Amino acid sequence: MRKTWIGILAAFIVIAVSWIGNISFFQAHQLGDSIFLEHRIEVLNEGGDSFFLYYLEDAQGKKIRTIAFPQHPELSIETHDAEYMRYTRQHLGRFLVSIQPHSNNKEAKMSLEPAVIDKVLVQYDDGSTAEQNIGEIRFIDPFEHGKKEAPISGTSSGSSSDGTGYGHFNVARSAELHSMESNYMSIMDTIQLSFHFDYRLPEIRSGIRSTGNGSNAMNTPGTPLEQLELPIQLAKGDSFYVSYQTNPDDPEKVFELRLQLVFKESSKEQWIEYMFIGSNQPYFTEAQVRSLVREKRKQP
Amino acid sequence: MRRACNQIFWGFLLILIDIRIDLLDIFPDLLGYLLLLTGLYQLKRLNVYFSIGYGSAWALMIISFIQFFAGFDQQPVSSDPLYFSSPVNYGLSIVPLIVQLVFGYGLCKGIEVHADTLKQTELKRAARTRLRFYAAVYLMWMFILPFHLNVKGEIMQMLFFMFGIGILICTLSVILLVRAAARLWDDKRGVF
Numbered sequence: 001m002r003k004t005w006i007g008i009l010a011a012f013i014v015i016a017v018s019w020i021g022n023i024s025f026f027q028a029h030q031l032g033d034s035i036f037l038e039h040r041i042e043v044l045n046e047g048g049d050s051f052f053l054y055y056l057e058d059a060q061g062k063k064i065r066t067i068a069f070p071q072h073p074e075l076s077i078e079t080h081d082a083e084y085m086r087y088t089r090q091h092l093g094r095f096l097v098s099i100q101p102h103s104n105n106k107e108a109k110m111s112l113e114p115a116v117i118d119k120v121l122v123q124y125d126d127g128s129t130a131e132q133n134i135g136e137i138r139f140i141d142p143f144e145h146g147k148k149e150a151p152i153s154g155t156s157s158g159s160s161s162d163g164t165g166y167g168h169f170n171v172a173r174s175a176e177l178h179s180m181e182s183n184y185m186s187i188m189d190t191i192q193l194s195f196h197f198d199y200r201l202p203e204i205r206s207g208i209r210s211t212g213n214g215s216n217a218m219n220t221p222g223t224p225l226e227q228l229e230l231p232i233q234l235a236k237g238d239s240f241y242v243s244y245q246t247n248p249d250d251p252e253k254v255f256e257l258r259l260q261l262v263f264k265e266s267s268k269e270q271w272i273e274y275m276f277i278g279s280n281q282p283y284f285t286e287a288q289v290r291s292l293v294r295e296k297r298k299q300p
Numbered sequence: 301m302r303r304a305c306n307q308i309f310w311g312f313l314l315i316l317i318d319i320r321i322d323l324l325d326i327f328p329d330l331l332g333y334l335l336l337l338t339g340l341y342q343l344k345r346l347n348v349y350f351s352i353g354y355g356s357a358w359a360l361m362i363i364s365f366i367q368f369f370a371g372f373d374q375q376p377v378s379s380d381p382l383y384f385s386s387p388v389n390y391g392l393s394i395v396p397l398i399v400q401l402v403f404g405y406g407l408c409k410g411i412e413v414h415a416d417t418l419k420q421t422e423l424k425r426a427a428r429t430r431l432r433f434y435a436a437v438y439l440m441w442m443f444i445l446p447f448h449l450n451v452k453g454e455i456m457q458m459l460f461f462m463f464g465i466g467i468l469i470c471t472l473s474v475i476l477l478v479r480a481a482a483r484l485w486d487d488k489r490g491v492f
Contacts, residue, residue, distance in 0.1 A: 008435075015394075015442045022446035023391060029450075088452050 039135035040184045040255040044142045047101025054094045068121045115139045143272035151175040163246040167275035171238040175263040176231040182257045193225040196241040304342035305482030311335030333361040353406030359399045401438040437470040
């Protein structure tokens with residue numbers, strides 16, 4: 001009889017340890033408030049363009065209900081996926097935000113000032129609100145082509161889950177590629193840009209490597225941006241690729257760039273073509289989420 | 301005593317079976333608890349263990365009301381079926397388990413002791429075996445449950461399913477024990 005009671009007592013001690021241990025461990029791995037990932041987004045200031053905002057929050061507890069941009073009524077939430085990725089104690093959620101088409105009203109167009117957004121107003125399911133840092137969203141006024149046809153035009157683009165992508169361009173009139181720019185060139189250390197002339201090029205230009213196979217541009221090393229001697233003269237009938245390689249092992253950096261390819265014609269007329277460069281959709285491992293939570297908890 | 305045991309049998313069964321048409325439970329738990337309490341009230345004079353069962357049945361009924369009206373864990377803001385609102389609320393979920401364990405102990409031990417008094421060795425042995433089974437399942441479940449906080453949802457959902465079946469089987473075994481006691485304690489000619 002005594003042995004039975006000792007056994008029961010031991011069982012309850014083990015159960016108590018299990019509960020206390022699990023609850024303590026759980027609480028030590030809670031974020032508390034949700035956090036948005038560090039975004040670097042360039043978005044064209046025209047109706048229809050859109051971008052994703054990603055955030056991490058505890059799976060149990062206070063949840064983000066919605067977000068708002070009080071100074072930017074043109075921005076509207078298209079979709080909210082609160083459990084885009086599920087982890088043991090946290091969820092990765094995301095909002096798809098789009099720019100509503102401008103009205104003809106000039107005042108409406110002006111309201112996208114300031115041109116950079118770094119905070120968002122978050123509304124939680126318990127009724128509370130808070131302002132949160134999101135990194136940067138920068139609005140770019142799109143280049144107005146007018147009625148005249150541009151000398152260079154994008155024909156196709158693509159990207160892959162391994163972090164590579166490309167844009168393909170045709171040259172309708174001779175022009176020179178003057179520069180390739182982004183407001184976030186500083187983060188280009190995680191993006192490798194390369195320039196390739198297409199296989200249709202009638203002759204291989206000196207100093208610039210041909211891909212040899214246009215369809216394989218994403219996997220073929222072209223001329224890295226830093227080795228490229230700009231400006232490059234482009235002749236009518238040329239076509240070229242710009243390919244990129246982002247670091248897929250760095251999910252905390254979420255960026256969507258609109259690379260601006262600046263061309264000049266002999267008439268000194270300037271043209272800009274845009275090329276989308278996006279990071280992979282963030283995919284964290286459980287260990288990366290734990291590490292993020294630890295870093296967040298260390299912050300005062 | 302047969303009547304008391306039958307009341308416990310049907311009461312326990314009504315609580316266990318939870319068939320709903322829309323939101324209406326066609327076997328209301330309240331009726332089950334009333335039958336259970338009536339039966340145990342009659343048996344509690346036999347030994348102290350039935351008194352323990354009687355007291356814990358009251359506690360279970362009160363907990364059931366609290367869960368029904370207030371809800372320990374009812375904030376359906378997530379698609380996660382194991383969602384809970386806070387660790388404190390989660391901690392409270394062990395209370396009904398402990399009371400259910402005590403209830404099963406009181407009932408089985410009460411039957412075992414009374415069967416011993418009546419020299420019904422088979423019933424006594426059956427009561428002891430089922431109490432061990434019942435206690436083992438509940439103790440393991442109480443140990444496993446908090447791992448839900450830190451173990452990936454899919455694994456816990458599988459464990460919840462397995463232990464759900466385990467608890468159903470061990471509870472049914474106790475219900476059938478009560479049924480067997482009802483037969484034996486009525487005319488002592490029944491076969492267990």
